[in-house]
Amino acid sequence: MDHAYAKVFRGTAFTSRSPQEVSVWEDCLFCLDEEGLIRRILKPQDPDYAKVLESYSGTDSFLALAEGQYFLPGFIDLHIHAPQWAQAGTAMDIPLHDWLDTYTFPLESKFSDLAFARKVYENLVVTLLANGTTTGLYFATIHKEASYLLAQICAEKGQRGLVGKVVMDDREQNPAYYRDESTEAALADTESFIQLVQKLSKTTKQGVYPVVTPRFIPSCTDAALKGLGELAKKYDTYIQSHCSESDWEHNYVHERMHNSDTSALHEKGLLSDKSVMAHAVFLSDEDADLFAETGTAIAHCPISNVFFSNGVLPAARFTALGIDIGLGTDISGGFSPSLFDNIRQAVISSRMLEEGVDPSLPAAERGLPHSRISANEAFYYATAGGGQSLSLPIGRLQENYVWDVQVIDVNTPTAKLPLFDDGISKEDLLHKILYLSRPENIREVWVQGVCVHKRT
Numbered sequence: 001m002d003h004a005y006a007k008v009f010r011g012t013a014f015t016s017r018s019p020q021e022v023s024v025w026e027d028c029l030f031c032l033d034e035e036g037l038i039r040r041i042l043k044p045q046d047p048d049y050a051k052v053l054e055s056y057s058g059t060d061s062f063l064a065l066a067e068g069q070y071f072l073p074g075f076i077d078l079h080i081h082a083p084q085w086a087q088a089g090t091a092m093d094i095p096l097h098d099w100l101d102t103y104t105f106p107l108e109s110k111f112s113d114l115a116f117a118r119k120v121y122e123n124l125v126v127t128l129l130a131n132g133t134t135t136g137l138y139f140a141t142i143h144k145e146a147s148y149l150l151a152q153i154c155a156e157k158g159q160r161g162l163v164g165k166v167v168m169d170d171r172e173q174n175p176a177y178y179r180d181e182s183t184e185a186a187l188a189d190t191e192s193f194i195q196l197v198q199k200l201s202k203t204t205k206q207g208v209y210p211v212v213t214p215r216f217i218p219s220c221t222d223a224a225l226k227g228l229g230e231l232a233k234k235y236d237t238y239i240q241s242h243c244s245e246s247d248w249e250h251n252y253v254h255e256r257m258h259n260s261d262t263s264a265l266h267e268k269g270l271l272s273d274k275s276v277m278a279h280a281v282f283l284s285d286e287d288a289d290l291f292a293e294t295g296t297a298i299a300h301c302p303i304s305n306v307f308f309s310n311g312v313l314p315a316a317r318f319t320a321l322g323i324d325i326g327l328g329t330d331i332s333g334g335f336s337p338s339l340f341d342n343i344r345q346a347v348i349s350s351r352m353l354e355e356g357v358d359p360s361l362p363a364a365e366r367g368l369p370h371s372r373i374s375a376n377e378a379f380y381y382a383t384a385g386g387g388q389s390l391s392l393p394i395g396r397l398q399e400n401y402v403w404d405v406q407v408i409d410v411n412t413p414t415a416k417l418p419l420f421d422d423g424i425s426k427e428d429l430l431h432k433i434l435y436l437s438r439p440e441n442i443r444e445v446w447v448q449g450v451c452v453h454k455r456t
């Protein structure tokens, strides 16, 4: 048999079939083409299975998982501030507005220094890959050069990076030491950033993408928001921002625009099926309908929401309305670079929303019924939901999807999962992996058919 495939992987894989259901591919052969796409999945009972196995095993193009190892789709971090990695784990006890002024803007302003930016960004991208994150939708800073450097580092390290140069042009809302020089400069820098990254993408296998990125409405003038909507349309780019995150931010927009965040962003041409809005905790029913109609996705950042959002995203309700949802770390509003940690928090927060949290209230009045999400749903958000949000063939292990994969080893000596029952169902096993695995359990990570992380 001639070698029709660039690579063949043998093993058991978990992937979402729907938000609620997981599929298990037991001991299958995953056959990739040169582009890193899954061309064919062969089950053991398939007539070609033995032939392909015989022809590839023992060659350089073949990789078989050992006992206790499993394929999971690589995670998609749908909202992360790359510069804030430098302050991750600090200042978790101050509200959003003060946190921006006293910690975050001073830190982000330092990314005019490219040597500093390189140090932080390289460390972050390597850390994310080691945590199973194969795609990242990043906010960088207002600096065009450093933002481009982040895209270059993603390109070099083999991560699929979607990167935004942040726009903050409002002279009243932003400090003089950290804002765009003018609205015109913000738009011109964004346009040349888009062109540079689109060119860079052609040199990569996995793709890197420019993202139009108004930080949030309070940072931006109406003229900048409108201009950014036009640029996104002209270059058919992704768009990201923060939307209805907290009481303070949500109320600020109502006062200034006499409108919700969602309607205001829509008026400026910033909602489309390539838009991803972080948080969206305080959407009205009309706002939620606009998300669904325009195909705008929500980046759900459950750890960050505990600290900054004054509420819990009603994720189950929004999923039922047909809104795309993915998971984000929101480094450093959220402290953890791991989407495993965010999967866990998404489930926990949804349970607290459903049950309520004030024990002085009677049980029937305490919570919001039907709010819980399952581990399967949180897994879906971290993988297939993120892929769907970006309209890319990622986040699922099935034919015509990209081979973006993490190999989980449940027997890693320093982080062995408690498995004492040989008869455990595959779904229970996945739940153990989701709730209990540590970064040490991630043995290898692949993006677009290329190995980008290997634990030694």
Ligand code: GUN
Pocket (backbone or CB within 6 Å): 081, 096, 100, 104, 215, 216, 242, 245, 304, 308, 330, 333
């Ligand atoms: N709103 C505007 N900027 C930010 C930020 O950096 N983090 C969070 N969580 N919310 C924001």
Ligand code: FE
Pocket (backbone or CB within 6 Å): 079, 081, 242, 278, 330, 333
């Ligand atoms: Fe954020």
